[in-house]
Amino acid sequence: MTRTRVHNLNISLDGYAAGGTVTLDAPIGGAEALFGGFDGRFIHGIDAVDAPVTLDRALTTLWGQGIGAEIMGRAKFGPPAGDRPDGWRGWWGEEPPFRTPVFVMTHESLPPIEFANGTSFHFVDGPPHEVLRLAREAAGGLDVRLGGGPSTVRQFLQADLVDFMHLVTVPITLGRGVSLWDGVSGTEGRFTVESVASPSGLVHQLWNRNAPVPAG
Amino acid sequence: MTRTRVHNLNISLDGYAAGGTVTLDAPIGGAEALFGGFDGRFIHGIDAVDAPVTLDRALTTLWGQGIGAEIMGRAKFGPPAGDRPDGWRGWWGEEPPFRTPVFVMTHESLPPIEFANGTSFHFVDGPPHEVLRLAREAAGGLDVRLGGGPSTVRQFLQADLVDFMHLVTVPITLGRGVSLWDGVSGTEGRFTVESVASPSGLVHQLWNRNAPVPAG
Numbered sequence: 001m002t003r004t005r006v007h008n009l010n011i012s013l014d015g016y017a018a019g020g021t022v023t024l025d026a027p028i029g030g031a032e033a034l035f036g037g038f039d040g041r042f043i044h045g046i047d048a049v050d051a052p053v054t055l056d057r058a059l060t061t062l063w064g065q066g067i068g069a070e071i072m073g074r075a076k077f078g079p080p081a082g083d084r085p086d087g088w089r090g091w092w093g094e095e096p097p098f099r100t101p102v103f104v105m106t107h108e109s110l111p112p113i114e115f116a117n118g119t120s121f122h123f124v125d126g127p128p129h130e131v132l133r134l135a136r137e138a139a140g141g142l143d144v145r146l147g148g149g150p151s152t153v154r155q156f157l158q159a160d161l162v163d164f165m166h167l168v169t170v171p172i173t174l175g176r177g178v179s180l181w182d183g184v185s186g187t188e189g190r191f192t193v194e195s196v197a198s199p200s201g202l203v204h205q206l207w208n209r210n211a212p213v214p215a216g
Numbered sequence: 217m218t219r220t221r222v223h224n225l226n227i228s229l230d231g232y233a234a235g236g237t238v239t240l241d242a243p244i245g246g247a248e249a250l251f252g253g254f255d256g257r258f259i260h261g262i263d264a265v266d267a268p269v270t271l272d273r274a275l276t277t278l279w280g281q282g283i284g285a286e287i288m289g290r291a292k293f294g295p296p297a298g299d300r301p302d303g304w305r306g307w308w309g310e311e312p313p314f315r316t317p318v319f320v321m322t323h324e325s326l327p328p329i330e331f332a333n334g335t336s337f338h339f340v341d342g343p344p345h346e347v348l349r350l351a352r353e354a355a356g357g358l359d360v361r362l363g364g365g366p367s368t369v370r371q372f373l374q375a376d377l378v379d380f381m382h383l384v385t386v387p388i389t390l391g392r393g394v395s396l397w398d399g400v401s402g403t404e405g406r407f408t409v410e411s412v413a414s415p416s417g418l419v420h421q422l423w424n425r426n427a428p429v430p431a432g
Contacts, residue, residue: 001266045282046278046282047281047283047359050217052424053422054422054424055410055412058275059274061277061278061281062262062274065277066261066262066264067263194270194414196271196412196413196414196415197412197413198412199410199412204271208268
């Protein structure tokens with residue numbers, strides 16, 4: 001079995017997981033404070049960085065475990081088409097952290113982009129189950145990470161295609177933005193949820209999809 | 217920098233992390249209940265097993281991250297010399313979970329044992345700093361795991377050679393056994409400690425050694 005997993009999806013107290021329009025100066029659309037305390041160095045494991053291993057960082061290390069491909073929305077890859085500099089290759093320079101194929105959901109038709117570290121971006125148009133099929137093929141038996149943003153995760157939740165989510169409540173308010181839950185209800189009934197308060201003030205939630213009830 | 221790390225050291229409410237004498241039927245000397253809820257499949261990462269990712273299991277995945285060698289006490293390797301069957305190769309059959317060199321601290325002189333999966337046992341006699349030097353050499357720039365039992369971890373704590381510990385309080389009482397803290401005091405002053413209650417009833421502690429104060 002392979003899973004479709006969401007990691008480190010940070011949500012404000014008032015329910016927002018991203019801001020409004022993404023610009024070159026505002027990669028999360030004005031909601032950059034959501035990641036103010038996030039130590040991204042830990043996504044590749046505790047051995048990758050010389051810093052104390054806190055609960056928050058320990059849970060961050062789940063990000064890369066057994067992942068063979070990522071799916072992301074267009075806004076995670078970059079600003080809208082007209083607002084990007086020529087030759088845009090994403091926010092991450094020549095060392096994107098993914099190190100796997102990444103499927104960017106967009107109506108634009110763009111050629112793939114490849115990097116020396118194993119990352120490649122593939123631009124695909126289609127419904128969630130079709131994009132997931134492509135990502136699974138590319139993942140070679142490993143899990144698929146659903147990288148966000150919140151609108152993308154929401155589409156997959158509504159299609160019941162998410163197996164695991166690590167959500168993080170950040171004790172800040174944003175006042176406006178994009179909610180993961182907009183128009184979604186009853187999702188929690190399909191999952192078993194653990195909530196864990198961190199000494200840092202964050203609250204971590206681990207959502208594990210319940211096994212399907214056998215037919216018959 | 218490489219670290220010396222302790223993982224999944226389970227401790228009862230009355231302070232015991234192992235039982236008394238280890239026998240073939242009692243690998244933890246009568247304290248087997250300490251690991252009754254432990255899902256060892258997760259030591260190699262969440263992708264290794266098809267089961268819900270709970271907080272307890274997520275923290276278990278730290279065990280293998282960036283580890284190049286393990287140090288263990290004699291009792292973790294097996295019963296006392298006279299009580300072992302001929303040709304004893306440890307508790308784990310032909311697939312020991314370590315997959316690295318393992319240094320077993322013992323006064324016995326025994327030839328090394330090697331396995332096809334990368335595990336090897338080396339039997340060494342010496343003080344903690346000397347055994348740690350050997351393990352670091354073998355670890356090839358990765359971290360060293362201090363695998364227990366509690367008497368072994370205690371020796372390294374007393375010598376101030378431990379950089380990280382994941383301790384787990386298990387809500388059971390044992391009445392007797394081996395304590396990690398026997399004769400140890402003030403250790404907490406050298407560490408920053410986070411305590412986290414798990415929905416399962418366990419309490420996890422993450423001990424990170426404070427950076428040394430620069431001289432001068």
